[in-house]
Amino acid sequence: MADDRLIAALDVPTRTSAEQLVARLGDSVSYYKVGMELFYALGGGIVTWLKEREKKVFLDLKLHDIPNTVGNGLCSLLRLRPDILNVHTAGGLRMMKTASEALHSAAEAEGIPCPKLIGVTVLTSMDADDWAGLGHTGTIADAVLRRARLAQEAGLDGVVASPAETAEIRRVCGEDFLIVTPGIRPAGVSNDDQRRVMTPAGAIRAGASQLVVGRAIYAAADPRTAAEDVLKEMESV
Secondary structure (H helix, E strand, O other): OOOOOEEEEOOOOOHHHHHHHHHHHHHHOOEEEEOHHHHHHHOOHHHHHHHHOOOEEEEEEEEOOOHHHHHHHHHHHHOOOOOEEEEEHHHHHHHHHHHHHHHHHHHHHHOOOOOEEEEEOOOOOOOHHHHHHOOOOOOHHHHHHHHHHHHHHOOOOEEEOOHHHHHHHHHHHOOOOEEEEOOEOOOOOOOOOOOOOEOHHHHHHHOOOEEEEOHHHHOOOOHHHHHHHHHHHHHOO
16 A cells, blocks of 8 residues: 655656656555656646646755745645645745745635645755865754754745754654655665665654655666565564
């Protein structure tokens, strides 16, 4: 049975490849992430297609701009009825607060449930050298925790963070704070461009609410079996 804690990433380039992957996964997956690659190629139609098939959607576009632009952008995306939207916490407290208020107001005006709004902290592809190269003097872990606190203060429902920081975010932000965790790599799967990674079981133990799994599923010889293996590992915790 599907488990909403698993979000399968549709990081594929075409409508055909997305439809084929969803068909192969069948009822083993109920939640999908639509990111920049697929959304920029196809627009909102792919989200609508998934929703028509009673799938849940995390629309992962990482909005980051001036507060008014981000707020208006989220309101435009609301018409697609995604279940989760996100912004980048690097936009700061005022941007996140404006975004949250705008989204909630628009959902209320439409008479529909408001999607969860979460903030990207620091990309899981970044390591300490990348971080220092941007001029930061503190650690990634310190920055992630600071940004998670800001997101909570701004009224966001949670954050996107690597499994390496999940336990501390859970401790500081509480049990009701949503932590969506990419950088998930089952045993035997290459890390590719991810740096701060963990197994599915490890991430759940650390306090992750939901796991985003990409290559380990879509690049597998049998995506459904790969998804079911992740689900079994999650359920073993």
